[in-house]
Amino acid sequence: MYAERVLSGMRPTGRLHLGHYHGVLKNWARLQYEYPCLFFVADWHALTTTYDKPEVISQATWEMLIDWLAAGIDPNQATLFIQSRVLEHAELHLLLSMITPLGWLERVPTYKDQLEKLSHKDLTTYGFLGYPLLQAADILIYRANLVPVGEDQIPHVEFTREVARRFNHFYGREPNFEENAKEAVKKLGSKRARLYLELRTRFQQEGDDEALAQARALIDEAQSLSLGDRERLYGYLEGYSKHILVEPQVLLTEASRMPGLDGQKMSKSYGNTIYLREDPESITRKVRTMQTDPARVRRTDPGDPERCPVWQFHKIYTDAEVHQWVQEGCRSAKIGCLECKQPVLEAILKEQEAMRERAQPYVENPSLVRNVVADGCEQARKLAQATMRDVREAMGLEYT
Structure with a gap:
């Protein structure tokens, strides 16, 4: 399995206020000391609803990054980057779009909600319909297994899990997988191999989740396994071949308790905010x-x-x-x-x-923010490129 990693992003919509701090940023500041964290500016996502005013996105991006740093997000602890600076997001989004059923996108709860709330704008665009898939690509490109969200965002993470599962089903195969997996089982040693096969049978035939957890722990404890054999054992255990894209889990966060100055939800549209x-x-x-x-x-x-x-x-x-x-x-x-x-x-x-x-x-020195982002984009790009190498190879797009 891949190491634990947290990913979260925020659209650049202007100055941040105390609702953003107590609802999101305070949690990010805590998580950065508990997990490897990647936090990104979702500027392409902003274009899905403000495509007619792209000029506001750039200024909002830099202001928001300073607000993040002001709120205690530490670039020495977390990776901060801008979505559009890592082009692999777009490549994975495109490739995932080839296998994602249209009905999956149309049933995302926030799709119809946003169409109604933003009825004054023309959102009958391909970009707006596909934004949940771009969001899925944002997560999957970093093999992030933990996504901090509120309850209203859980369907997005579930959608991402479905996309990853579908991709792994189509492309998580290798020639002679069964034979290679059985050879990997032998490398566990006779005693552990017998236990692994017993647990695999219990999970696949009886749906025993406890058996699944025990078998995963058994694989994790086997220090001598190569990464390839480890992945084969996970796939053989769960009934498919290899994990190429990691299915993320929800890291549920409490809803913000921060009200506006008038008792309603703090929001710029209500004019009841205190800005950072x-x-x-x-x-x-x-x-x-x-x-x-x-x-x-x-x-x-x-x-x-x-x-x-x-x-x-x-x-x-x-x-x-x-x-x-x-x-x-x-x-x-x-x-x-x-x-x-x-x-x-x-x-x-x-x-x-x-x-x-x-x-x-x-x-006082805006170049410091640019340097933080440049470093963050480089770190993010290395992770994204590693994932895309595996994705292209699995899909037969390497041409070497």
Whole structure:
């Protein structure tokens, strides 16, 4: 099996806000210390809906990369790159399109949803229909086995798994596979070979997932096996030949709890955002003028924190002691709304101060961001090229 690897991307749609930070970037910053991570700017994906305004994508890309760095994404820990700079994405997308049924694309849940939400745009394009397959290629090109997503994105990962499985079924064959696999079994040693065959039978005849897990562990523990023999044993175990493309697993992430300034979801379209690296005076003004419990018309009116957008910010930014102070003070009218907002404001300003400090070198010297991306693209390209060599060979496209 291939080493664990995480891949995730984000469309460059403009400045990022606290919803992006608490929903995605904070998780990325944690994952980069737990797994090898690749994070990419999905600029080709942005073209599927903004094909008529491509000029906005470039500027948004560089701004977003600085926001990533400001949020704590470390180029020494993770690989940062731009999708369109690694052309192998497009090649794998093209080759996968040859075997992907049209019905698979049409049934992706977000396809019809986006058509309805963006009804003012003409999205009856090949690119928009095929974006889930491009997304699958983004994952499969790096043999990434872990994809951090929220529940709404699980169908995309499942679609990717289906595409990988179909590709492996068509092209994961080699001449004399059965004979080569049986020779690989012998290399496990007589005792382990017998156990492997018993577990294989239990899995294939009875669907015993525990037997499958035990057999995989048995293969992993066999240090003397070559990569080719290891792959043959996995394929022989699961009923097909070789894993060429890795079926990714969902790394489920919690939904963002970050509300907007008005209590709705934080979104640029609602005008209720606090941006990353925003000016302190602007943040202060926004927080101090936030909506509160409509029942508190006067300072002396008691309120209910559960009906106040500010309380949602407290849940993210303040501790249990402050929570108790808010609950008691608001319900008894002992504290006013401006007092209630102050701990939240201080916490946001402190969080933003650290982000601005991390971003400053890149803002002052944009070439530093270009260098990070150039290095990241080179690293990503090497991984992508290795996958494409195997894909071309499996499909008979090497012509050597």
